[in-house]
Amino acid sequence: MSIVILDTGCANLASMRLAIEKLGYYPIITDNPKIISSAKKMFLPGVGSASSIMNRLIKKKLVSLIKNLTFPILGICLGMQIFSSFSEESRGINMLNIIDEPVVLLDTNNLPLPHTGWNQVFYYVRNPLFHGIKEGSWFYFIHSYAFKINKYSSSQTYYGAYFTSVIQKNNFFGVQFHPEKSGKVGSRLLLNFLEM
Template sequence: MSIVIVNTGCSNLYSIKNSVQRLGYRASITDQLCDIKQAEKIFLPGIGTASSVLFFLNKKNLLSFIKNTNQPILGICLGMQILGSYSYEGNQFNLLNKIPCSIKKLPNINCSVPHIGWNSVRYNNYHFLFKNIDNDIQFYFLHSYYMPDNDYAISFTTHGINFCSAVAVNNFFGVQFHPEKSGRPGEQLIKNFLEI
């Protein structure tokens, strides 16, 4: 299977690659459109600001392809957030609009911002992305912005407020947490995505 991790210029690329390799698969890290077009599965990671990731993708002529691809794609952390429609981060700007939901800053309500560390992920209805993963199990988070509840949410987490921690719409999937840093449950989620 051809697996690609899109080089978005962020720091967790090799952690994702190592997780994929521990599962017995091979993955490449690339920002070359010709390689990404041939992939059977695509990881879209992101750390930092949405504007910087979108700028990088646009500079590499990847933005239009990613928005319109029919290949299964998993957005991780910021990679999930850019699936939304609009961001209130810094200068307000449009995102990929795969999910009609705006990205907002976590309010500092009896909690720390950014949200760093382990937290529970709850799902109400079974989704294959969580196959063989216990409900209410903990994953590792690192973020300051969040996606509110929406029609495509498949899991939720509480940090001061309830927010959407995983989404699925057609061939687009996203997780706010970092499965590559979340031990066995994280690797199981990556395995589930690869076995779609």
Template sequence: MKIIIIDTSCGNFYSLKSTIKKLGFNAQISNNKNLILNADKIFLPGVGSARSIIKKLKKDNLIKFIQNCKIDILGICLGMQILGKYSEENEGISTLGIMDYSVNLMHNTYMPIPHMGWNKVNNIIKSPLFNNINNNSYFYFSHSYNICMNNYTIATTTYEKIFSSVIQKKNFFGVQFHPERSGINGIQLIKNFLKM
């Protein structure tokens, strides 16, 4: 199986690669279009700024390629957020527009932002991503921006307010948490994605 982790210059690439290796697969970190085109599975990880990840994808000529991708692709954290059409981060930026949602700064009254640490994920729509994972299992989060519930939401998390923690449209999947840092549940989710 050919597995590509898109080199966005801002992600936990090696932690993700190491988790995939534990499952008996080798992943390549690359921004080479030909390699990505021949992949069986693609990961789009991201940490930090939406502006910097979009700038990097533009520089590597990967925007249209990702938008038209027919291969299963999993966006992680910021990689999930940029699958939407807009992020209000840093005075606002247009993102990939694959799904019709915006990314907004979390507005909490009582809970600190960023949302960091373990929290429950409640699957509201059955998905092969959650095979052999109990509902309301814990995953590791680290983010200040989130996505409200929308037509693509397949799981939610509550951190004072409810938000989308997993989304899907056709072959595009996104998780707000970091599966590569989420212990046994995260490993199982990555395994499920690879075996779909």
């Protein structure tokens, strides 16, 4: 099975590959459209800014390709946020518009930003990513922006206010946390995605 990690130019590509290899899968890090098109699963990681990742996707002419893929795709952190219609980051930037909802600055009620560290994920919509994962499990977060709760939300997390921590629309899955930094429970989530 061809597993792709989209080369978004971000810093966590190697840690993503290592986390997947530990599960017995051997992904290819690439931004080659032909390899992406023939894949069976794709991870879309993201560490950095919304503008930098969108500029890279536009420059590499990957926007239309990604939007029209039909196999399962997992966006992680910023990789999830690019599914949105618009991000408030960088004074506002248009995103892929796969999910017609914006990504906004977290309303933390004076808690510090970015939201960094371990926090609980409470799910309320059945999602194959959660198989074998207990309600209220702890995952590692580092972010300042997120989706508000919306019709595509599968779970929520509280940090001053509730925000979407897992989202799904058709074959597009997104997690706001970093499963590759979340120990055994994060590995289980990655395995659930790889085996779905």
